[in-house]
Amino acid sequence: MAMILCDKVNKHYENNHVVNDLDLTINKGEIFGLLGPNGAGKTTSISMMTSQILPSNGTIKINDLDGITKRKEIKKIVGIVPQDIALYPMLNAIDNLKFFGELYGIKGQILKDRVNELLSLVGLADRAKEPIKNYSGGMKRRINIAAALIHQPLVVFMDEPTVGIDPQSRNQIFDLIKLLKSQGITIVYTTHYMEEATALCDRVAIIDDGSIIALGTVEELVSDVYGGVVELSGDNQEEVRKFVDLFQQESFTKDIRLSGSKIEMVVEDINKNVAEMLEALNQNDSNLKIINMMHPSLETLFLYKTGKKLRD
Numbered sequence: 001m002a003m004i005l006c007d008k009v010n011k012h013y014e015n016n017h018v019v020n021d022l023d024l025t026i027n028k029g030e031i032f033g034l035l036g037p038n039g040a041g042k043t044t045s046i047s048m049m050t051s052q053i054l055p056s057n058g059t060i061k062i063n064d065l066d067g068i069t070k071r072k073e074i075k076k077i078v079g080i081v082p083q084d085i086a087l088y089p090m091l092n093a094i095d096n097l098k099f100f101g102e103l104y105g106i107k108g109q110i111l112k113d114r115v116n117e118l119l120s121l122v123g124l125a126d127r128a129k130e131p132i133k134n135y136s137g138g139m140k141r142r143i144n145i146a147a148a149l150i151h152q153p154l155v156v157f158m159d160e161p162t163v164g165i166d167p168q169s170r171n172q173i174f175d176l177i178k179l180l181k182s183q184g185i186t187i188v189y190t191t192h193y194m195e196e197a198t199a200l201c202d203r204v205a206i207i208d209d210g211s212i213i214a215l216g217t218v219e220e221l222v223s224d225v226y227g228g229v230v231e232l233s234g235d236n237q238e239e240v241r242k243f244v245d246l247f248q249q250e251s252f253t254k255d256i257r258l259s260g261s262k263i264e265m266v267v268e269d270i271n272k273n274v275a276e277m278l279e280a281l282n283q284n285d286s287n288l289k290i291i292n293m294m295h296p297s298l299e300t301l302f303l304y305k306t307g308k309k310l311r312d
């Protein structure tokens, strides 16, 4: 069952095309990762999905509610954890959470109970009466998440919730996300850390320059680069071309391309095949050099598909 549907969604600011033809179905109860480098369009995409901004064109539905005509209803069922901490530093955690609860019309004992429940959930019940300004970055992030959960949303959007925090807080956030999933809540999680996407997400979409360049489970995506990627480079263009032809015929070559004086190859098994390639280079007295060996991962996939690193 779909929780979020995006159909040919675009966003442009004058001539700046920030999101292009976003087609996406996110299922109920899944942890879905939006992975991409800075400026790829992750925040803009989730801002449209949460009805904070309108698409230039295209259709978005959340739990069958139309993203343009049902914005009020959508706000009641989505929780948003913004990238920047949105808390009152002089107020303590309880008062911060109460403030957000009141915005949703929650009052009295129900609000008190909900605040206590959330403080325990994020492991900060014992620090609840201290002003937020005394908290570490990780603690602030955890309260930021609690604030987004105050109205028991069906779907929670988390925009890079682990940037700049300590490993302990990060693990607590991961445990919390897994707990939310076990309660049937849908999570959309943006990150540029591929390890986080690998550890957490049921499926991921990799976004670059506003377009999805890969979509699937991490296992499916990583299998696109088989046993890894090898890069070779040489000064002599003729020799480089000769080796493209030679390696193309090898059964271990899954994909090969020439980019200037660089050969990029997807191979079956990087450790084994590099030895075979070195032997071929030696036998031919070649000056070609292996300049990079990348084991199969989302990072390797991204680099291979875009020529860019996920984190620059």
Ligand SMILES: Nc1ncnc2c1ncn2[C@@H]1O[C@H](COP(=O)(O)OP(=O)(O)OP(=O)(O)O)[C@@H](O)[C@H]1O
Binding pocket: 013, 016, 018, 036, 037, 038, 039, 040, 041, 042, 043, 044, 045, 083, 192
């Ligand atoms: N209101 C706006 N007006 C003009 N351009 C914008 C606006 N909002 C975002 N952009 C541009 O859209 C592009 C995508 O930004 P967005 O914040 O969605 O990327 P991101 O993937 O979330 O990046 P980051 O990881 O740095 O948060 C950027 O080039 C940004 O400058």
